[in-house]
Amino acid sequence: MNLSGNTILITGGASGIGLAFAERFLERGNEVIVVGRRLERLNEVKEKFPQLHVRTCDVSKADDRKSLVEWVTSEFPKLNVLVNNAGIQQRVNLLRAEKDWDYYQNEIAINVEGPIHLSMLLIPHLKQQSKAAIMNVSSGLAIMPGVWVPIYSSTKAAIHSFSTSLRHQLAGTSIEVIEVFPPAVNTDLGGVGLHTFGAPLDHFADSIFKGLKANQLEIGYGGTEERLNASRAEIAEGTKRAWEGFLKNNPDF
Numbered sequence: 001m002n003l004s005g006n007t008i009l010i011t012g013g014a015s016g017i018g019l020a021f022a023e024r025f026l027e028r029g030n031e032v033i034v035v036g037r038r039l040e041r042l043n044e045v046k047e048k049f050p051q052l053h054v055r056t057c058d059v060s061k062a063d064d065r066k067s068l069v070e071w072v073t074s075e076f077p078k079l080n081v082l083v084n085n086a087g088i089q090q091r092v093n094l095l096r097a098e099k100d101w102d103y104y105q106n107e108i109a110i111n112v113e114g115p116i117h118l119s120m121l122l123i124p125h126l127k128q129q130s131k132a133a134i135m136n137v138s139s140g141l142a143i144m145p146g147v148w149v150p151i152y153s154s155t156k157a158a159i160h161s162f163s164t165s166l167r168h169q170l171a172g173t174s175i176e177v178i179e180v181f182p183p184a185v186n187t188d189l190g191g192v193g194l195h196t197f198g199a200p201l202d203h204f205a206d207s208i209f210k211g212l213k214a215n216q217l218e219i220g221y222g223g224t225e226e227r228l229n230a231s232r233a234e235i236a237e238g239t240k241r242a243w244e245g246f247l248k249n250n251p252d253f
């Protein structure tokens, strides 16, 4: 995709990977709108980057998604890029899943319903633009599930599948469909401190921008690049090994 001159909506753009992408898009001369649930967090990033546009939106709620799309398309008629990045990650032991269903369903609503519905709401607008893109942030766990985050992994597999169908269906339009597969990256995903072992955020984001510049449509980083080309046997073995490693480090899980 062109890396400048766009008008870009990034969900979950006030922290972590979304903010790292927002900063890079700002540096390259794009209009950038970021949304999230926490107003105070949005205000903090607005103070740091006054040129950013911010708005609260809970992407798990259909009414919020609809009013976001009405607002953004009327305030920013040149909007031509949607980055579906907002996500949460919950560790779930399926032998002791005692919370109300709402708790588990929320992860599906944010990670799956949000991106699918926002894409569907925005396709009519995006296809009017001469160049447009939908960028979905999935995960390496879309391909090789993290057994300790079983619902999360299935949401990311769903987004991978959806991105593939979307790319085929939109092939005759001006909208390109890009999927980013982060490995573990050092952000607050899942809670502060749970991803400090992950890749450095800036290095990860710079590398993804190289992939965007090279017009890659499926962009991995480090281990997830290898995973995109792994055999079923390698994926099965990797899944088993990672689960064993997790249980060793988290005996109380």
Ligand SMILES: NC(=O)c1ccc[n+]([C@@H]2O[C@H](COP(=O)([O-])OP(=O)(O)OC[C@H]3O[C@@H](n4cnc5c(N)ncnc54)[C@H](OP(=O)(O)O)[C@@H]3O)[C@@H](O)[C@H]2O)c1
Pocket: 011, 012, 013, 014, 015, 016, 017, 018, 035, 036, 037, 038, 039, 041, 057, 058, 059, 060, 085, 086, 087, 088, 089, 110, 137, 138, 139, 140, 181, 182, 183, 184, 185, 186, 187, 188, 189, 190, 195, 198
């Ligand atoms: N970090 C990793 O290791 C890793 C690996 C693979 C994939 N990913 C994916 O990368 C994406 C970004 O995650 P991150 O690592 O940058 O974590 P993060 O720092 O926790 O960022 C997640 C963002 O999503 C927003 N968000 C969460 N629920 C939302 C909702 N209901 N409505 C609107 N915004 C919501 C959060 O803002 P509010 O809380 O203010 O709403 C936050 O800004 C996610 O899709 C994640 O699954 C991350």
